[in-house]
Amino acid sequence: MDNKAKSKSKLNFELQELQQKYDSLLLSVETGFEQSKLPKDVLKDVAEKKIVCNAYRKSEARYLGLLQNLEAGVVVHAPDTSVLMTNSLAEKILGLTSDQMKGKVAIDPLWKLLKEDTTILPFEEYPVNRIAKTKKSIKNQILGIHHPIKNSMVWATINGFPVLDTKGEIIEIVISFIDITERKLAEKSLAKSEENLRITLHSIGDGVISTDIAGRVTHMNPIAEKLIGWSFDDAKGKPLTKIFNIINAESRKRVENPVEKVMENGEIVGLANHTVLVSKNGSEYQIADSAAPIKNKNGLISGVVLVFSDITEKYATEKQLKESEERFNLAMNASNDGLFDWNLITNEIYYSPGWKKMLGYEDHEIPNDFSIWEKITDPEGVKKSWDMQQQLISKQLDRFVMEFKMKHKNGHWVDILSRGEAIFNESGDAIRMVGTHVDITKQRKVEKELKKAKEKAEESKEYLDNIINKVGDPLFVKDEESRLLLVNEAFCKLFGLAKSKIIGKTLAEDVSPEERESFFKIDKQVLTDGIENINEESLTVRGGETRTISTRKTRFSDINGKKYLVGVIRDITSIKKAQLELILAKQKAEESDRLKSSFLANMSHEIRTPMNGILGFSELLKIPNLSGEQQQKYIEVIEKSGNRMLNIINDIVDISKIEAGLMKMDMKESDINRQIEYLYTFFKPEVETKGMQLFMNNTLPKNEAIVETDREKLFAILTNLVKNAIKYSNKGSIEFGYEKKGDYLEFYVKDTGIGIPIDRQEAIFERFIQADIGDKMARQGAGLGLSITKAYVEMLGGNIWLESEEGVGSTFYFTLPYNRKAKEKNIPKPNEINHNTKNDFKNLKILIVEDDEASEILLSIYIREFSNEIINARTGVEAIEMCKKNPDVDLVLMDIQLPEMNGYETTRKIREFNKNVIIIAQTAYGLSGDREKSISAGCNDYMTKPIKKDKLESFIEKYFTQNL
Numbered sequence: 001m002d003n004k005a006k007s008k009s010k011l012n013f014e015l016q017e018l019q020q021k022y023d024s025l026l027l028s029v030e031t032g033f034e035q036s037k038l039p040k041d042v043l044k045d046v047a048e049k050k051i052v053c054n055a056y057r058k059s060e061a062r063y064l065g066l067l068q069n070l071e072a073g074v075v076v077h078a079p080d081t082s083v084l085m086t087n088s089l090a091e092k093i094l095g096l097t098s099d100q101m102k103g104k105v106a107i108d109p110l111w112k113l114l115k116e117d118t119t120i121l122p123f124e125e126y127p128v129n130r131i132a133k134t135k136k137s138i139k140n141q142i143l144g145i146h147h148p149i150k151n152s153m154v155w156a157t158i159n160g161f162p163v164l165d166t167k168g169e170i171i172e173i174v175i176s177f178i179d180i181t182e183r184k185l186a187e188k189s190l191a192k193s194e195e196n197l198r199i200t201l202h203s204i205g206d207g208v209i210s211t212d213i214a215g216r217v218t219h220m221n222p223i224a225e226k227l228i229g230w231s232f233d234d235a236k237g238k239p240l241t242k243i244f245n246i247i248n249a250e251s252r253k254r255v256e257n258p259v260e261k262v263m264e265n266g267e268i269v270g271l272a273n274h275t276v277l278v279s280k281n282g283s284e285y286q287i288a289d290s291a292a293p294i295k296n297k298n299g300l301i302s303g304v305v306l307v308f309s310d311i312t313e314k315y316a317t318e319k320q321l322k323e324s325e326e327r328f329n330l331a332m333n334a335s336n337d338g339l340f341d342w343n344l345i346t347n348e349i350y351y352s353p354g355w356k357k358m359l360g361y362e363d364h365e366i367p368n369d370f371s372i373w374e375k376i377t378d379p380e381g382v383k384k385s386w387d388m389q390q391q392l393i394s395k396q397l398d399r400f401v402m403e404f405k406m407k408h409k410n411g412h413w414v415d416i417l418s419r420g421e422a423i424f425n426e427s428g429d430a431i432r433m434v435g436t437h438v439d440i441t442k443q444r445k446v447e448k449e450l451k452k453a454k455e456k457a458e459e460s461k462e463y464l465d466n467i468i469n470k471v472g473d474p475l476f477v478k479d480e481e482s483r484l485l486l487v488n489e490a491f492c493k494l495f496g497l498a499k500s501k502i503i504g505k506t507l508a509e510d511v512s513p514e515e516r517e518s519f520f521k522i523d524k525q526v527l528t529d530g531i532e533n534i535n536e537e538s539l540t541v542r543g544g545e546t547r548t549i550s551t552r553k554t555r556f557s558d559i560n561g562k563k564y565l566v567g568v569i570r571d572i573t574s575i576k577k578a579q580l581e582l583i584l585a586k587q588k589a590e591e592s593d594r595l596k597s598s599f600l601a602n603m604s605h606e607i608r609t610p611m612n613g614i615l616g617f618s619e620l621l622k623i624p625n626l627s628g629e630q631q632q633k634y635i636e637v638i639e640k641s642g643n644r645m646l647n648i649i650n651d652i653v654d655i656s657k658i659e660a661g662l663m664k665m666d667m668k669e670s671d672i673n674r675q676i677e678y679l680y681t682f683f684k685p686e687v688e689t690k691g692m693q694l695f696m697n698n699t700l701p702k703n704e705a706i707v708e709t710d711r712e713k714l715f716a717i718l719t720n721l722v723k724n725a726i727k728y729s730n731k732g733s734i735e736f737g738y739e740k741k742g743d744y745l746e747f748y749v750k751d752t753g754i755g756i757p758i759d760r761q762e763a764i765f766e767r768f769i770q771a772d773i774g775d776k777m778a779r780q781g782a783g784l785g786l787s788i789t790k791a792y793v794e795m796l797g798g799n800i801w802l803e804s805e806e807g808v809g810s811t812f813y814f815t816l817p818y819n820r821k822a823k824e825k826n827i828p829k830p831n832e833i834n835h836n837t838k839n840d841f842k843n844l845k846i847l848i849v850e851d852d853e854a855s856e857i858l859l860s861i862y863i864r865e866f867s868n869e870i871i872n873a874r875t876g877v878e879a880i881e882m883c884k885k886n887p888d889v890d891l892v893l894m895d896i897q898l899p900e901m902n903g904y905e906t907t908r909k910i911r912e913f914n915k916n917v918i919i920i921a922q923t924a925y926g927l928s929g930d931r932e933k934s935i936s937a938g939c940n941d942y943m944t945k946p947i948k949k950d951k952l953e954s955f956i957e958k959y960f961t962q963n964l
Contacts, residue, residue: 114144229280249274258291286315338437360409474569613641670711697737729753876901896923911938
């Protein structure tokens, strides 16, 4: 315990003693010493009273003496908080005399009391006021007292207690205070120092950890937290060895903790190189660190501070630099090039082993001395080098490249190509010069030989050039090293190079490594065995273009036996391209011809088969005495064969429209539920006749099943898929319907039929594909149905696919956009006819305009029950005359293809004088746009041949029911 603490303890003891004595005195003697109030067993007479008075005076004297000698300021207050007495230390601390304070209440003096946070203490919270109010003691309250004279602060520890009489009423209030100003200033200074230390530690870039003498963590900055992976809160109090895990980078063994070394020898220590810090999360950092002892004022070690930094990047850079230098030295030693490094400050120079070797010396035979270079270099080269070096040092040149001669150990001169650069310090002064030497003696010798050969060749150069440049194919001559000695203009054009860029080179730089190897292999073979070689190959010329060439190479030897390679190149790119195109065209033509032949054969079969039924059973109908049942059976066969042939023709027309781009979309509102229901009703009898079941699946409610689409094409798609399912199924069931998936509808037709082999599943959507099937599973049909179906689905914005297993069945799926129409309307079913309306119109006057006699007869039979008069015309001109003569005609059935004047023009002429007659066009074309042309010409409606009776009836019903 220090002296200040001992003094404070002693003072508290004295104050307690003072309070006890004061309480005892008051219990025995009250103010005025009224005898009636003295205990009877104590005061029996006046003598006893005097004794008590004397005792009181002695106690009061001791009490006052104790107050003056206390090491604390003491102020005694009356019950109303006015000051009764003070001691000298209180006067000194407060800066007021006893007379200035006596009789005054706590608020009267000029001083102010402040809390520890320096805010003003409310008057009612003053210690004396609190005691007066609560009658309770106050212990160790720290307050600031503003000095009224010095305008300064005195900080004190306040203690106080009330003096109570026997009835528990306050007689006096004693307040004591100890001056702790110096302590508060010291604490403030210490806090500021600690804050400065904290800011410093947080701002430096190194990690810092401090420990106590036991090696436990007492402080840590953010950098240290980041590197070791521990937060200070988690690491505080833990042994440094637990949180600071360091190993040797190479051996991976644990390194001795630096704190232990500092504790051992009391000196600053640093880690060895290659030390790795392993973070809490396993990350590793190459670090450099040092540890130093923390000593107290007595010079004793009280802890250790550890400072470390992350040098991972620096270490990696140094390692890479070292490895790079090692690789460079190995490369220089392995190569034929020489290296020199001249220190311009010390004039020391280094010659690599390769530098010495190219002059015939071993490494130890030439010292690294600058004078050696001057001695073995020719004088002109020395002078030229000095001039270049001075320009380099003065920054007139960035680098130098020069040639000179140096004397070989054997005495001959070596041609040297020297390159060099200067290295400058931060002040811009040259400090080093480094460079390389390359032996170019052989190169210069070759150049001289080439120069001689060139000079010799130039004697007849003009004559030779004129000959070879007239040749359209590229020509070239190579030496035994495959260097080009002679080329013509066609060769230069092929490679896109000037002749000056070609001569003396192999051009291997301008082709891929594979082509280069191929070129050299053939060159060597021809030069070696003398056998002519003709080779076709791909050649990549400048610009990246690939050409196909045919090269003929032959060996030529001069009178001295020197061998040359003579070659002729022919660019056969266009020939090869034409050959390939011819092959492809041939294959395409053969495929087209095969498909065409197969299709025509199938069409012949598909048309002849129903025609056979029509003509054959028509012939049978001529047999006399046929029963009614036989006649009906033959008629059914003829009708069925006719429908089959019509379907084939319709498919051919549709696919022709699709291929020609004439198939148009007719987007209207369509009730898909009604279409599904209609198809179900239509096909159910046929399916049940085969002993199978038919199911349908409508998933949308009525008000959501109206969409905008081409309902006729949707009807055709579903009809074709259901018909196929019926055709290829002999047992089980067929199910069709749809489901809504997102913003599209997914339709399906599922059967339990024969299934489709996997290798045929993609092909079945191709046109005429059934014509290309040679197996026994081919059925009736031209092979166009699924192709048309696929085209319709894609035109409507959907996709079609299938899932099938042979012998199990097939499911065809297709999607259509869900373009919902919110308003429900009465939408007719496809090709639906109202058969409930009675045919009460039988007095019509009808003009048939038809040049085909059979069609005319058929129409006459169809309309006989509706008309009272039928008029006929064979040409357009006749039709116009008939209409003029019969202005009361009700209906004109107008054929489009007429002699003299077609049906469109005829209609226009009739409309000039008769706006009201109903004109219905009829045509066998059935192409896209026919209906629009007919309406535009003035027709009221349009029918395609063959004309069905019920279709014709529906038109007559449409236009004449309202007139009844």
